Amino acid sequence: MTQQQDILTPHGYHGRYLRIDVGTGRHESIPLPDHVLRSFLGGTGLGVYLMFQERQATVDAFDPAAALAFTFSPLVGSPLTTSAKFAVINRSPLTQQYNDSLASSGFAIAGKNAGWDAIVLTGQAASPSIVIIDDDQIRIENADDVWGLPVSAAEQQLRERLGKRFRCATIGPAGEKLVRFATISHDGRHAGRGGSGAILGAKNLKSIAVAGTQQTPWADAPALHKYSKDLSKRSFGPATAKYRELGTAANMLTFNRLQALPTRNFQRSRFEEAEQLAPETLGNVRNKTRHSCVACTIGCEHVYKLNQDKGNGVRVEYENLFALGSLCEVGNADDVLQASRLCDELGIDTISAGGTIAFAMECVERKLLDQPWLEFGSGTALRRAIEMIGSREGIGDDLAEGSRLLAKKFGPEAETFAPHVKGLEIPGYEPRALQTMALGFAVGTRGADHNRSGGYEADFSDRVDRYRADARSITEAIRSEDQAALMDSLILCKFLRRVFDDFFAESATMLKLVTGWDITTDELQTTAKRIITAKKLFNIRAGWQPADDILPARFLQTHPQNDPDAMLSSEHLRDLVDRYNRSRGWSTDGWIESDSLTSLNLDKLLPTEISD
Amino acid sequence: MVIRVEFYGIARQRADTATIHVEEDGSSLTLGELLQQIVTQIPELAQDCIANDQLQTGYVANINGQEFISDPRRIIESGQSVLIMSADAGG
């Protein structure tokens, strides 16, 4: 690549990011050269690059020097379906490791139109504030009027104050109180996992508002429109019918039948009351509406009315139903929907909330925690616990730390059944019955994660034995991580994935039409590996150890009470992890050797003192 | 012989029932034969769920809640349950 080419900004990008010190109000525009953009694309890929640029691996998430990055992508603003997405990247207050989370809709388009490929916030405001970015005009305003408000009320007030042109990413009271699994919300969607909302709270920021007028051109607009039209048409087909007609909640009965539905803090994998929480039942007894993110032709959001409720209803996802339902053994749909709404309004990740509360319920049962009201099956207890987390009152102050820190407080017995990997609570996939997913959870750079590894896809096929993971599972786990790394960097919605015959080949086409790059499938495979390796390298710099790639003892010593076949030993998992590491080109223990850095060009792309 | 067929997710929506039973002479039949029998009982599934003796993209079959299968020649024994469900388990 010539120097001349490198200083030209490719189509689809602005070639710069905005860095704001919210303590001083100082801001600067920092160039993003072509070779960096091509190497990391956008979304989570660009995010991990920025975390290195900002030297975040050893900065505590609540330190004023902590950086919180919002990244966009070349596809944002294009006619490609599901492309209106943004990523939030940070060192997690929950895991102390690399973290990214995604959300959708107007914020992505408005943020990119403001003229930036990414926005990085550092520093700490002296008092509650909002950051307002209006093209190149940056200002920080007082947020006293919205501080303490639940998410939807704060969003409404900010809309009235700033006008409809602005799109806001906002925290709820939980973020203000530094709940370690607080979310950042935008228009009913949440950058949910890993506690990015608490970082915004630590910076005394209620919201970041964006508006702009700077659309990026596309390399081949007519061909892009044609391709986008065809992709939209394909997105109406059977591959996405589940999402359109039932939503992710369709998993409920299927998982229950397969004994893969985590129940009673992973003591069981089948929930007697699953039927009550299934969309097939909910849809029969309540009004339902369907929504979609901006620029999406699928529309997977199913919003159900609460009984005797005049509000807007509750968006129902499988992960909410599992975490606040079966995991806590709450089978009353109204209780679960109310709990879900409470989490959304307080700005709390439902998976971590449900995981931590279910864990605490088991601690009560085992007499490790003296809170007799906090019992499995009680919807009242569930809601009370969520409220206490949001305000950090009483036991809520401990629960707000997440299950890993809570378990440390209760001692070694509790640590065996705290449901997390690297501090991130396990999502709704029983790992002993879905063992490719178990491997994905163990090695996940974000912790237990069903979005950065879709190992469950292989477990739901005849390509692997879901009860006995082997070499095929390792190949599948890597394939799935690579695909997710590319999807999350482009950024496209994962629910589109089955629409593509060859996702890497079509990604090359999309990138060519948008950016003009003559990019190959092989180059994109390397890009995906680079992004995954960079995340792992960040974790190593942040203190990762090989022993962190493990599941809690419960999963390696016992089977779910109802399913004796679902066994996974620690030796077996260790062997899978070792072989996964070698397949990635790392040492058996998972350390990254210099050859890997060189082959992926990370030795040149990342700051020298970090890649050394 | 009797085989119990359970539908989940979109397959249940299309079939408009949670379960059916397929009864045949003999002690076994193949997955392909079973799928053809299912379509005979529920023609609505012929559109986007079952084509000839195969499940369409987007659907998978499972025996007894344990093992996923796709080969149309795979033998199903009397008394087994076959689950038809969405292949995409994303949440």
Ligand code: SF4
């Ligand atoms: S499929 Fe669902 S989550 Fe994905 S972009 Fe569309 S509405 Fe949003």
